[in-house]
Amino acid sequence: xxxxxxxxxxxxxxxxxTSTNAAPLARRILRHGRYETxxxxxxxxxxxxxxxxxxxxxxxxxxxxxxDGIAEARIDAATPGVLALCVMxxxxxxxxxxxxxxxxxxxxxxxxxxxxxxxxxxFGKALAVLAVLVIQMVLVGGTALILGWRPDxxxxxxxxxxxxxxxxxxxxxxLLIAGTVRPEATxxxxxxxxxxxxxxxxxxxxxxxxxxxxxxxxxxxxxxxxGDALRDALIGGTMNIGACLILLGWxxxxxxxxxxxxxxx
Amino acid sequence: xxxxxxxxxxxxxxxxxxxxxxxxGAGKSTTLGCAQGLLKPDGGTVRLLxxxxxxxxxxxxxxxxxxxxxxxxxxxxxxxxLLRHVEGMYSHPVNVDALAxxxxxDSFAHTTIRRLSGGxxxxxxxxxxxxxxxxxxxxxxxxxxxxxxxxxxxxxxxAELRERGLCIVLTTHLMEDAQRLSDYVYIIDNGRNVAQGxxxxxxxxxxxxxxxxxxxxxxTPGLPAPELRDAGSLVExxxxxxxxxxxxxxxxxxxxxSWWAERxxxxxxxxxxxxxxxxxxxxxxxGGARG
Numbered sequence: 001x002x003x004x005x006x007x008x009x010x011x012x013x014x015x016x017x018t019s020t021n022a023a024p025l026a027r028r029i030l031r032h033g034r035y036e037t038x039x040x041x042x043x044x045x046x047x048x049x050x051x052x053x054x055x056x057x058x059x060x061x062x063x064x065x066x067x068d069g070i071a072e073a074r075i076d077a078a079t080p081g082v083l084a085l086c087v088m089x090x091x092x093x094x095x096x097x098x099x100x101x102x103x104x105x106x107x108x109x110x111x112x113x114x115x116x117x118x119x120x121x122x123f124g125k126a127l128a129v130l131a132v133l134v135i136q137m138v139l140v141g142g143t144a145l146i147l148g149w150r151p152d153x154x155x156x157x158x159x160x161x162x163x164x165x166x167x168x169x170x171x172x173x174x175l176l177i178a179g180t181v182r183p184e185a186t187x188x189x190x191x192x193x194x195x196x197x198x199x200x201x202x203x204x205x206x207x208x209x210x211x212x213x214x215x216x217x218x219x220x221x222x223x224x225x226x227g228d229a230l231r232d233a234l235i236g237g238t239m240n241i242g243a244c245l246i247l248l249g250w251x252x253x254x255x256x257x258x259x260x261x262x263x264x265x
Numbered sequence: 266x267x268x269x270x271x272x273x274x275x276x277x278x279x280x281x282x283x284x285x286x287x288x289x290g291a292g293k294s295t296t297l298g299c300a301q302g303l304l305k306p307d308g309g310t311v312r313l314l315x316x317x318x319x320x321x322x323x324x325x326x327x328x329x330x331x332x333x334x335x336x337x338x339x340x341x342x343x344x345x346x347l348l349r350h351v352e353g354m355y356s357h358p359v360n361v362d363a364l365a366x367x368x369x370x371d372s373f374a375h376t377t378i379r380r381l382s383g384g385x386x387x388x389x390x391x392x393x394x395x396x397x398x399x400x401x402x403x404x405x406x407x408x409x410x411x412x413x414x415x416x417x418x419x420x421x422x423x424a425e426l427r428e429r430g431l432c433i434v435l436t437t438h439l440m441e442d443a444q445r446l447s448d449y450v451y452i453i454d455n456g457r458n459v460a461q462g463x464x465x466x467x468x469x470x471x472x473x474x475x476x477x478x479x480x481x482x483x484x485t486p487g488l489p490a491p492e493l494r495d496a497g498s499l500v501e502x503x504x505x506x507x508x509x510x511x512x513x514x515x516x517x518x519x520x521x522x523s524w525w526a527e528r529x530x531x532x533x534x535x536x537x538x539x540x541x542x543x544x545x546x547x548x549x550x551x552g553g554a555r556g
């Protein structure tokens with residue numbers, strides 16, 4: 001192909017030698033992942049949600065007796081739930097809100113017309129969620145280690161799998177909401193859900209501590225499944241199969257629903 | 266389900282500007298959405314460079330540039346950051362700096378898109394459509410919100426793309442734009458194309474020697490409408506772009522030139538058109554209303 005000219009205008013079609021002009025798939029997705037990561041890290045509200053609030057939760061649970069009896073040290077009982085909260089902040093609330101507003105402004109439609117395409121957009125977003133998650137793990141996990149957190153290292157690989165699975169479930173749910181209702185509604189729903197699930201959704205405090213039938217309901221929520229499974233992995237080094245299946249179920253159900261009902265404009 | 270399109274049939278060729286002209290809600294953007302692969306039509310056939318755009322892959326998308334009507338631009342991003350990001354999706358993009366300079370984007374490169382004026386956003390949207398070095402360009406209302414100067418820049422650029430042999434498809438609801446830019450015009454009304462042809466063909470049909478002419482001129486924006494006896498009334502179609510219909514005699518023209526002389530107005534451009542596209546359009550719309 002003839003090099004595009006110095007005037008910054010497209011080359012005459014007759015002068016072209018190759019038929020494709022798309023960057024390779026992996027490069028497109030990596031670039032979009034980087035772009036979305038920068039957008040998330042550049043947004044003050046997202047940073048509060050992703051880092052500041054989880055750290056406050058970590059301090060709160062470490063300096064009160066709410067979680068006494070779950071592990072030998074309070075920090076050991078608190079940290080797995082706070083890591084689960086980080087997943088919900090980034091994959092669900094943060095990513096849901098940004099996708100909702102991208103949809104409003106036509107950004108999704110525009111990018112879908114570039115070689116990135118719809119699939120590349122979704123993969124790029126997933127990549128950005130994982131990248132922000134890594135940063136959260138370093139900051140929140142690092143703070144916990146300084147505060148004396150001693151996780152069961154046998155459970156560390158399980159925890160990594162759970163974090164990715166949790167991110168998939170919450171990303172699917174976030175996309176489902178962002179793709180079906182107005183962005184203002186997405187903002188309200190995902191923020192409210194974050195507060196309610198953080199307070200009573202079994203993510204920070206085990207659902208089993210809730211009274212009666214409430215405990216049974218909370219047990220099937222993705223928040224509770226992720227919180228419980230991370231506590232089992234990082235406190236006892238065990239794999240909670242039931243919780244994994246619940247997360248998988250939410251991922252598949254929300255993923256299918258989002259594929260079916262997501263509106264691009 | 267609402268049937269938006271019902272009987273659209275059109276073709277756009279390389280090296281030409283094909284315009285979809287119609288009022289708001291006529292179905293122009295929906296037609297473009299189908300052609301771009303953003304919408305899946307319930308019936309009919311769409312071919313873009315020989316392929317089905319809805320199921321076409323990244324190779325097809327890499328050859329097509331799109332400017333959406335609402336821009337499709339992320340408000341919190343700066344123009345150059347956006348253009349660089351879009352550039353990264355292509356293997357042979359254009360020279361982004363040169364393109365940005367040509368469209369005057371370099372002068373507001375460090376302002377977030379949210380804070381740009383409507384005309385500045387339009388230019389960023391146009392640049393985003395061209396960054397990928399496309400062969401086919403879809404521009405939905407490219408002149409909306411442009412001041413006269415950037416309007417000229419954009420129009421010159423579209424003309425140059427055409428000379429290079431690109432296929433340009435644009436929509437507008439402004440007759441004057443359609444008249445100035447197009448090689449071929451499809452008039453869209455109520456989801457159908459109701460008339461088509463070159464501007465000359467569309468306007469020549471019913472024009473006779475005694476028919477009224479339309480005068481277009483460019484001058485400073487915001488002129489107060491004069492009292493005209495022989496000519497029709499003055500309309501400011503866009504900032505500084507004026508139109509006077511119903512010029513049936515040399516006296517009517519003299520009336521306007523003497524008004525210029527009185528007010529000290531020296532237009533930067535003047536054109537007279539026989540029966541213009543708007544007349545054709547109104548004829549068709551009236552016919553449609555009667556039928």
